[in-house]
Amino acid sequence: MAIDALEPHPLVRLLGKPAADFTGSDLVRAVEQLELRQVNLRYVGGDGRLKTLTFPINSRDHLLEVLTRGERVDGSSVFASTDTDASDVYIVPRHRTAFLNPFGERPSLDVLCSFYDEDGEPLSYAREQIVRRAAVALTEETGLTLEALGELEYYLVDEPERIYPVEEESGYQESAPFSKGQQVREQVLGHLTAMGVALKYVHGEVGNILEVDRQLVQHEIEFQPVPIEQAADNLVLAKWVVREVAYAHGLEATFAPSVSGEGAGNGLHIHSRLVRNGVSVIVRKDGLNDTGRRLIAGYLSAAKALTAFGNTVPTSYLRFTDGDESPEGICWGERDRSGLVRVPLAWSGDVLPAMVAHANPGSPHGGGPIIEPAIDPQTIEFRLADGSADVHLLLAGMAIAARRGLTDPDALDVAERLNTADHDDFEQLPKSCAESADLLEAEREMFEADGVFPSLLIDAVLSRLRKHHDAKLLKTLAKDDDARDELVRKHWHVG
Incomplete structure (x- = not known):
């Protein structure tokens, strides 16, 4: 599909596809072309704040491994409701969430992750799984x-x-x-x-x-x-x-x-x-x-x-x-x-044309069609x-x-x-x-x-x-x- 010329997401422009279609291989290609130096896996902790796990990029295979498999973390340090004797949990990247970090010391790719338990099931008390x-x-x-x-x-x-x-x-x-x-x-x-x-x-x-x-x-x-x-x-x-x-x-x-x-x-x-x-x-x-x-x-x-x-x-x-x-x-x-x-107050189709015409006298409908949103904005x-x-x-x-x-x-x-x-x-x-x-x-x-x-x-x-x-x-x-x-x-x- 064609990407809008005004699309602000640089990865969408580079990869030529919407973020919802990103794959691990797509992100590896972006890292290579943009010469990024690290990957940050991010997740929302039990306090509602964004947490970070930073990886160097050692090789193409290592990068794909990080972006596909994710990592283990100590759930007892993240969630108050986790028992310390069964606290190892997985974080797995959601490729569609990837973005370029605008703040880091080194150019990096950041990806939000979801939590899973030792059996590979969605972690019941992880914020993103609850919503x-x-x-x-x-x-x-x-x-x-x-x-x-x-x-x-x-x-x-x-x-x-x-x-x-x-x-x-x-x-x-x-x-x-x-x-x-x-x-x-x-x-x-x-x-x-x-x-x-x-x-x-x-x-x-x-x-x-x-x-x-x-x-x-x-x-x-x-x-x-x-x-x-x-x-x-x-x-x-x-x-x-x-x-x-x-x-x-x-x-x-x-x-x-x-x-x-x-x-x-x-x-x-x-x-x-x-x-x-x-x-x-x-x-x-x-x-x-x-x-x-x-x-x-x-x-x-x-x-x-x-x-x-x-x-x-x-x-x-x-x-x-x-x-x-x-x-x-x-x-x-x-x-x-x-x-x-x-x-x-919502935009009314009955009054909008008159407002646009009044704001732009001599130019019907402001010189072009009035754009209707895809879904009613109310x-x-x-x-x-x-x-x-x-x-x-x-x-x-x-x-x-x-x-x-x-x-x-x-x-x-x-x-x-x-x-x-x-x-x-x-x-x-x-x-x-x-x-x-x-x-x-x-x-x-x-x-x-x-x-x-x-x-x-x-x-x-x-x-x-x-x-x-x-x-x-x-x-x-x-x-x-x-x-x-x-x-x-x-x-x-x-x-």
């Missing part, structure tokens, strides 16, 4: 694929600038020189697209915070919708790239849900849609259909338990109480930013999570919640009851990690059904949440600014 099982279970029961994209927010921290100082809470899509960090944003965009991560755009976000000795400037990356397995990997890669680029500029980057007693925290809103045979099934001509409403009902009914994956540190719950646009209740609305679920925005989210577990949980909504005969009644247009008194999200753990434990059977979430992993999540001992923390912090600042700094580098 894959959740996606498969949803598709097997409903025939639908859940696609998702994240809105990843982060702050860059630097000394205050004397020239064009930032204005507090005025950073939304601001341009340089008023916006600080535009170079970082553009480099992040360039690296991610060259790695095969589909992005929509990057921009400055609202949060500008000025303190005595530093400024915090907020930014956002919005992705393109892809199947949830890929969406989770994209978010992990993006965090790594943001930190690497910021570090190279002498800046600190943080995805923390709460960064200061003033200003917005970092959310991680997830947009999603359901697709069958390349067609969105959540919309009709005049807006959201019943399938879309069922999806919303699934998310809202599981929302309290999903905080265990999407809001994993005590400062997550500070964000719920502090943020101007943080969810105020378990409800949803059309374009309503106060609810937990929002249905964003999404459903789930506004629960923040930068502390364990993104693979969160997206797996969302697939389980979607399955509940699609199969629950009462789902449409739930959606109607929780619509902000008709009511104004809704249940609230939990107030602490401790409460979140209790709510997950009450719903654990839903997540463990069909073996999607192993019971040992749920136990590990519960234990990690309860170790924060934060049941009464918010009340204490409301009276102690120093204790609050100390807690914020403790959870500064999450995810």
Whole structure:
């Protein structure tokens, strides 16, 4: 197949095929032609971060062996739920994920890996296997694929600038020189697209915070919708790239849900849609259909338990109480930013031609046809999570919640009851990690059904949440600014 001349992925251009068709032999050819010097096998650990195993290239056969067989690693050092007496596990490269590393000291090929146990079976508690099982279970029961994209927010921290100082809470899509960090944003965009991560755009976000000795400037990356397995990997890669680029500029980057007693925290809103045979099934001509409403009902009914994956540190719950646009209740609305679920404004085929013609007077339709996207762009925005989210577990949980909504005969009644247009008194999200753990434990059977979430992993999540001992923390912090600042700094580098 012909490769688009504007394709940003250098390996796709070089090999003349889409990344989904890459083979080990293809990657060997790329290494030879590009004169690369090493291979990095990467995987997502039990803490949700990207890990690295670096190999020299000793020969062509050695390279093909690494790219085909992968390697053994110590699972007990990667996952809290692994026993040390049975901890050897395999990591096997997924060739379709290969990219050129833009940061290393030596030119290298990087490939994401999947985990397998000693019998060659998918490792039950590995992040990428959990989200894959959740996606498969949803598709097997409903025939639908859940696609998702994240809105990843982060702050860059630097000394205050004397020239064009930032204005507090005025950073939304601001341009340089008023916006600080535009170079970082553009480099992040360039690296991610060259790695095969589909992005929509990057921009400055609202949060500008000025303190005595530093400024915090907020930014956002919005992705393109892809199947949830890929969406989770994209978010992990993006965090790594943001930190690497910021570090190279002498800046600190943080995805923390709460960064200061003033200003917005970092959310991680997830947009999603359901697709069958390349067609969105959540919309009709005049807006959201019943399938879309069922999806919303699934998310809202599981929302309290999903905080265990999407809001994993005590400062997550500070964000719920502090943020101007943080969810105020378990409800949803059309374009309503106060609810937990929002249905964003979508492009309408009825109004678009008139807008294009008005913006380009004298040139019908802007001088050419109006391009229609392959799949209807309408999404459903789930506004629960923040930068502390364990993104693979969160997206797996969302697939389980979607399955509940699609199969629950009462789902449409739930959606109607929780619509902000008709009511104004809704249940609230939990107030602490401790409460979140209790709510997950009450719903654990839903997540463990069909073996999607192993019971040992749920136990590990519960234990990690309860170790924060934060049941009464918010009340204490409301009276102690120093204790609050100390807690914020403790959870500064999450995810």
